[in-house]
Amino acid sequence: xxxxxxxQDYLKTIYELTENGSPASTNDLARELNIxxxxxxxxIQKLAGEKPALLEYQKHQGVTLTSAGKKAALEVIRHHRxxxxxLVQTLGYSWDEVHEEAERLEHVISEDFERRIAAAxxxxxxxxxxxxxxxxxxxxxxxxxxxxxxxxxxxxGKILSIKGADANLLRHLEELGxxxxxxxxxxxxSPFDHNLTVKVNKKTHVLGLNITSKIFIEET
Amino acid sequence: xxxxxxxQDYLKTIYELTENGSPASTNDLARELNIxxxxxxxxIQKLAGEKPALLEYQKHQGVTLTSAGKKAALEVIRHHRxxxxxLVQTLGYSWDEVHEEAERLEHVISEDFERRIAAAxxxxxxxxxxxxxxxxxxxxxxxxxxxxxxxxxxxxGKILSIKGADANLLRHLEELGxxxxxxxxxxxxSPFDHNLTVKVNKKTHVLGLNITSKIFIEET
DNA sequence: TCTAAAATTTAGTCTTGCCTAAATTATTTT
DNA sequence: AAAATAATTTAGGCAAGACTAAATTTTAGA
Numbered sequence: 001x002x003x004x005x006x007x008q009d010y011l012k013t014i015y016e017l018t019e020n021g022s023p024a025s026t027n028d029l030a031r032e033l034n035i036x037x038x039x040x041x042x043x044i045q046k047l048a049g050e051k052p053a054l055l056e057y058q059k060h061q062g063v064t065l066t067s068a069g070k071k072a073a074l075e076v077i078r079h080h081r082x083x084x085x086x087l088v089q090t091l092g093y094s095w096d097e098v099h100e101e102a103e104r105l106e107h108v109i110s111e112d113f114e115r116r117i118a119a120a121x122x123x124x125x126x127x128x129x130x131x132x133x134x135x136x137x138x139x140x141x142x143x144x145x146x147x148x149x150x151x152x153x154x155x156x157g158k159i160l161s162i163k164g165a166d167a168n169l170l171r172h173l174e175e176l177g178x179x180x181x182x183x184x185x186x187x188x189x190s191p192f193d194h195n196l197t198v199k200v201n202k203k204t205h206v207l208g209l210n211i212t213s214k215i216f217i218e219e220t
Numbered sequence: 221x222x223x224x225x226x227x228q229d230y231l232k233t234i235y236e237l238t239e240n241g242s243p244a245s246t247n248d249l250a251r252e253l254n255i256x257x258x259x260x261x262x263x264i265q266k267l268a269g270e271k272p273a274l275l276e277y278q279k280h281q282g283v284t285l286t287s288a289g290k291k292a293a294l295e296v297i298r299h300h301r302x303x304x305x306x307l308v309q310t311l312g313y314s315w316d317e318v319h320e321e322a323e324r325l326e327h328v329i330s331e332d333f334e335r336r337i338a339a340a341x342x343x344x345x346x347x348x349x350x351x352x353x354x355x356x357x358x359x360x361x362x363x364x365x366x367x368x369x370x371x372x373x374x375x376x377g378k379i380l381s382i383k384g385a386d387a388n389l390l391r392h393l394e395e396l397g398x399x400x401x402x403x404x405x406x407x408x409x410s411p412f413d414h415n416l417t418v419k420v421n422k423k424t425h426v427l428g429l430n431i432t433s434k435i436f437i438e439e440t
Numbered sequence: 441t442c443t444a445a446a447a448t449t450t451a452g453t454c455t456t457g458c459c460t461a462a463a464t465t466a467t468t469t470t
Numbered sequence: 471a472a473a474a475t476a477a478t479t480t481a482g483g484c485a486a487g488a489c490t491a492a493a494t495t496t497t498a499g500a
Contacts, residue, residue: 006457026478039458041479046457060465060478090310091336101330108324116311226487246448259488261449266486280448280495 003054005107008076009033010043011054014065015073023062074134079106079114081127081134086117088128095128095179096170130161130180130216145216156185157217177201184217223274225327228296229253230263231274234285235293243282291358298354299326299334301347306337308348315348315399316390350381350400350436365436376405377437397421404437 003011013032017024026044030037047069048057054069065073083102087093093101118124118136125141126132132141145160159182162173173179177200187197187204196207223231233252237244246264250257267289268277274289285293303322307313313321338344338356345361346352352361365380379402382393393399397420407417407424416427 004456027476035457036459037478038460038480043457045479091333091340093336097332101333104328104330105325108328110321110324112317113311113321116313120311224486247446255487256489257448258450258490263487265449 003072006043007047007054008072008107010047011065011069011073012076012080014055014063015070015077018064023064025062029063071138074138074140076106078134078136078138079109081131082114082117082121082124083109084127084129085121085124085133089121095174096167098128099167126161126180128180129163130159131163132161143216145218147216156183158183159215160218161216163216176205177203178205178215223292226263227267227274228292228327230267231285231289231293232296232300234275234283235290235297238284243284245282249283294354294358294360296326298356298358299329301351301353302334302337302341302344303329304347304349305341305344305353309341315394316387318348319387346381346400348400349383350379351383352381363436365438367436376403378403379435380438381436383436396425397423398425398435 010029010033013029014024017028017032026037026040029035029044030040033040044055044057044063047054048063052068053066054072055063055065057063080102083105084098087098087101088095115136123136124133132143134140159178159180161180162170162178178184182200185199187199198205198207230249230253233249234244237248237252246257246260249255249264250260253260264275264277264283267274268283272288273286274292275283275285277283300322303325304318307318307321308315335356343356344353352363354360379398379400381400382390382398398404402420405419407419418425418427
């Protein structure tokens with residue numbers, strides 16, 4: 001059986017929350033899904049007890065995905081990122097407008113649709129935010145990029161992706177010229193306040209780690 | 221409140237079933253929606269009793285849409301037909317493959333998305349099946365076409381639309397060359413068995429009324 | 441017109457997925 | 471280590487929307 005929209009949202013969110021290696025907590029899931037913690041408990045208990053279990057769960061220990069769950073999550077994430085790419089390229093959506101639309105479409109498109117847009121786009125590796133797109137056989141490609149915050153004086157690179165920003169921040173970053181594919185150069189770095197001074201599109205900006213830690217680059 | 225997917229399906233189906241002027245029966249709705257009649261009764265009772273009533277209903281008398289219901293129905297139908305057009309034009313879907321995909325997408329796209337594809341397609345009047353697309357202000361344009369079955373010997377026309385055929389029949393018609401925009405010429409007509417002999421793409425076919433009555437043309 | 445068949449409605453259930461309130465278990469603080 | 475706080479789970483409910491079985495109404499045929 002195809003997972004419900006709701007199940008897909010849980011799996012996708014658990015995937016993202018467990019990318020750091022540790023299990024996802026009930027509370028974090030509740031926050032990300034805009035759902036009450038008690039509801040999350042009920043749902044994960046159900047999902048952990050299905051025929052092919054989608055996730056691993058022990059009381060008070062948080063959840064992780066089984067390989068079946070991971071596949072299902074990557075399927076949704078692939079849909080989402082292909083859709084964002086597609087909407088930007090063919091309908092002129094801007095970088096920060098596509099998320100919501102893709103969030104709804106990702107649950108209803110067919111595998112055929114997925115194949116068609118992937119082919120039409122030339123099987124892209126990253127979406128407009130710079131995020132890696134899971135492959136057709138549902139594996140997440142390795143990320144060879146570096147966080148911007150790891151760059152030091154005089155290093156240069158090209159922005160690959162900007163993660164975990166909300167629509168407002170995305171718009172702000174776009175105004176600064178901080179969008180994927182932009183070349184960047186580090187002017188200075190302060191180890192005390194963790195401020196990074198960078199040159200982007202000939203303009204200089206000072207960035208706090210709270211922003212820079214979300215930006216990934218490819219060194220050049 | 222935006223109508224649920226289920227409500228949208230009811231409204232769309234009622235719209236189609238009442239295009240002939242008479243109310244839609246519980247049984248017909250159940251058949252079209254693949255739902256048991258008892259469930260339909262429950263649902264239409266609910267919809268008839270909402271704040272702005274979406275439909276008019278009296279026991280055993282069938283249902284018709286209120287103007288609010290009609291608007292909501294046309295919204296869904298507009299989505300559906302724009303989506304079909306868009307999928308065919310930009311992703312190379314064939315004429316008979318698009319229906320299912322549009323059936324799911326129609327419920328989740330935003331008004332912004334609707335505007336974008338309408339503009340990208342140049343605000344088309346008809347979808348790939350030849351059906352009229354409701355306008356942006358949710359009115360159904362007048363249909364100036366004629367049923368193929370009204371054509372008589374030596375008349376010619378251009379196929380505009382093919383209605384109410386399932387996927388198998390659509391494929392069959394496509395094989396015969398009977399697709400929208402195809403010029404057509406009547407060779408003969410038999411008033412006895414209602415068989416119509418037509419020439420399409422230089423080939424001659426005999427059509428029974430059960431087929432021809434679903435095909436609409438524009439006389440030339 | 442009376443009756444049998446067909447259509448419709450009522451009544452009562454079920455599943456999904458969410459909620460609140462209260463109870464329990466973990467984690468911190470002192 | 472006990473107490474306070476935070477996180478999690480349990481229990482009980484609710485709304486949507488579908489189903490089955492049984493009752494009722496309409497329609498049609500003899």
